[in-house]
Amino acid sequence: MPFLIEPDPSFKDALDHADHALAGIWVCSGSPLVAEICAGAGFDWIFIDAEHSPNGLESILVQLQSVRGYPVIPVVRPPVNDTVVIKQYLDLGVQSLIIPMVNNATDARAAVAACHYPPLGVRGVGSALARSARWNRVPDYLTRAGETLTLMVQIESAEAVANVEEIVGTEGVDGIFIGPSDMAASMGVIGQQNHPEVVAAVEKAIAAGRAAGKYVGVNAFSEDTAKRYIELGAHYVGVGADVSLLARGSEALAAKFLPTATNPVGTPESY
Secondary structure (H helix, E strand, C coil): CCCCCCCCCCHHHHHHHCCCCEEEEEECCCCHHHHHHHHCCCCCEEEEECCCCCCCHHHHHHHHHHHCCCCCEEEEECCCCCHHHHHHHHHHCCCEEEECCCCCHHHHHHHHHHHCCCCCCCCCCCHHHCHHHCCCCCCCHHHHHHHHCEEEEEECCHHHHHCHHHHHCCCCCCEEEECHHHHHHHCCCCCCCCCHHHHHHHHHHHHHHHHCCCEEEEECCCHHHHHHHHHCCCCEEEEEEHHHHHHHHHHHHHHHHCCCCCCCCCCCCCC
16 A cells, blocks of 8 residues: 655745745754754745755755754755756755756756656656655656656856846746855955845846746845845745854854954855
């Protein structure tokens, strides 16, 4: 008798039924304990990162398991837009992906193809071996897998902004996630996420995504910046990170008891 387990609620479902912009927190420590703490904090989604964080397949798997019992959507970013890597993430049970460094429609189409079984894509079939299908305990997984997935691609370069209409127009791309930090670097103003040219690029990407009827997200660790982008139409926002909260919080606590302590060098907008 098959084990009648249904896939987790999708990020698309959460976005479709939300009455507010969904707030999310980055989980970059690689710790399942920290992931569970963040999952229970009340955020709408958590962003498990493997591009700039010490996360591999094993640590991502245990984090997915550790947050499974909480009412939060886990969204995972692989280190690269690669067919094999994406296949491995999907087989782990990742259902919501943010793919980094998508600069044009060709990159976007490659990400879409990696997420779907033939004939729609090129994802390798291994459902009997994989957590995604609960080892073939999810009925009709091979034909239904695409229904459970949410694919966001990152707009985080001047090239991507120039091609944003083509990217959001790519069939199979559910939405975009805008990264002002890398965008600023690509525009020659590294570290200046609030530079007027960067802000204008973010606004252009938000408008393009909404015009195409796609979900639009943006990274904004500053409260004022996050609220501004929400007012402009962002559907979901990354508003902080576990490691940043620990770094800034521990620095502030130390400063209270060590008068000679240097001022913290980090800022909310440092990513």
